[in-house]
Amino acid sequence: MTDxxxxxxxxxxVIVDTAVHHFAAxxxxxxxxxxxxxxxxxxxxxxxxRMEALRxxxxxxxxxxxDEEAARLAAEKxxxxxxxxxxxxxxxxxxxxxxxxxxxxxxxxxxALGSASRNAPMILERLEITDLFDxxxxxxxxxxxxxxxRVFLAGAEALGVEPAACVVFEDAIAGIQAAHAGGMxxxxxxxxxxxxxxDVVIPGLHAASTLADHGITFTGTTR
Numbered sequence: 001m002t003d004x005x006x007x008x009x010x011x012x013x014v015i016v017d018t019a020v021h022h023f024a025a026x027x028x029x030x031x032x033x034x035x036x037x038x039x040x041x042x043x044x045x046x047x048x049x050r051m052e053a054l055r056x057x058x059x060x061x062x063x064x065x066x067d068e069e070a071a072r073l074a075a076e077k078x079x080x081x082x083x084x085x086x087x088x089x090x091x092x093x094x095x096x097x098x099x100x101x102x103x104x105x106x107x108x109x110x111x112a113l114g115s116a117s118r119n120a121p122m123i124l125e126r127l128e129i130t131d132l133f134d135x136x137x138x139x140x141x142x143x144x145x146x147x148x149x150r151v152f153l154a155g156a157e158a159l160g161v162e163p164a165a166c167v168v169f170e171d172a173i174a175g176i177q178a179a180h181a182g183g184m185x186x187x188x189x190x191x192x193x194x195x196x197x198x199d200v201v202i203p204g205l206h207a208a209s210t211l212a213d214h215g216i217t218f219t220g221t222t223r
Contacts, residue, residue: 003219004185006161007104008152011115012046013171014189014205015097016127019046021084025077026057033073035061043194046172049116049145050074082119088126096206101132108220110134112155114168116145135159146174149182156182167216169205173197185216 012019023042030037041060045053054074058065065073090098104111112135113120120138124130135158137151144150156166168179171189176197179186188198195201200214211217 003165003217004109004167005165005219005221006110006112006156006159006167007218008112008114008155008166008168008179008184009101010168010170010172010175011113011117011120011123014094014169015101015129016088016093016123018081018085018088018123019171021081022053025080025084026053028080029054029073029077030057030061033058033061033063035063043173046174048172048174049139049143050078050118052145078119082122085119085123085126088123090126090128093127093129094206095204096208097204098129098132100205100208101129104218105132107218108222109218110159110161110221112137112159114151114155115139116151146172147177147181149178149184152178152182152184156184167218170198171195187211187216 009015019042023045026045027037037060044056051074054070101111111133113133115138118139121136135155137154137158142151142154152168153163156163163183166184167187168184169187169189170176170179173195176186176188176195180197186198188195188201189204192201200211200216202208202210
């Protein structure tokens with residue numbers, strides 16, 4: 001059984017479900033370009049940065065645009081998304097997320113957010129949980145999108161913890177791959193049939209108490 005000293009969290013689908021707003025905004029973008037996105041396309045857009053997501057969307061529709069047009073489409077999508085999430089409240093956190101973050105803090109376990117979203121700090125403020133993280137790494141800090149491990153490596157570096165002592169909580173395939181590429185343990189949040197590369201899969205942070213049964217434990221430290 002390996003003890004870990006830090007927990008790194010993705011945001012969307014792990015702490016709060018804003019993915020539905022992301023996908024709705026991308027669906028509107030696709031519709032304006034003359035095609036539609038299927039429900040199963042949502043998985044392809046999880047855990048990646050805005051421009052990479054746009055490339056995926058354009059690829060699905062077989063549409064080519066100029067760099068200038070791509071920038072405009074991405075900005076318009078983000079404006080729709082920000083408008084949709086501007087009224088998020090703490091009550092919209094996913095089950096168990098707040099309690100688990102508090103429990104880790106009380107035990108002295110270091111915590112960091114590792115999200116591709118540039119809107120992550122604003123969402124944390126809306127959820128009133130900014131102070132539950134020792135470090136926040138988002139798309140404004142790291143440009144490389146998952147499955148590149150840079151966002152998680154930057155989080156580990158900010159915490160002063162070696163990657164092998166970090167556990168990443170992710171709901172996206174790209175995020176699981178990023179965690180492993182960075183030499184970290186990956187806990188999948190969601191469907192085990194989808195997150196087949198994760199070391200352990202749980203339905204949500206409300207089930208995090210079962211991680212010890214799979215050999216994943218934490219050791220606290222003095223902040």
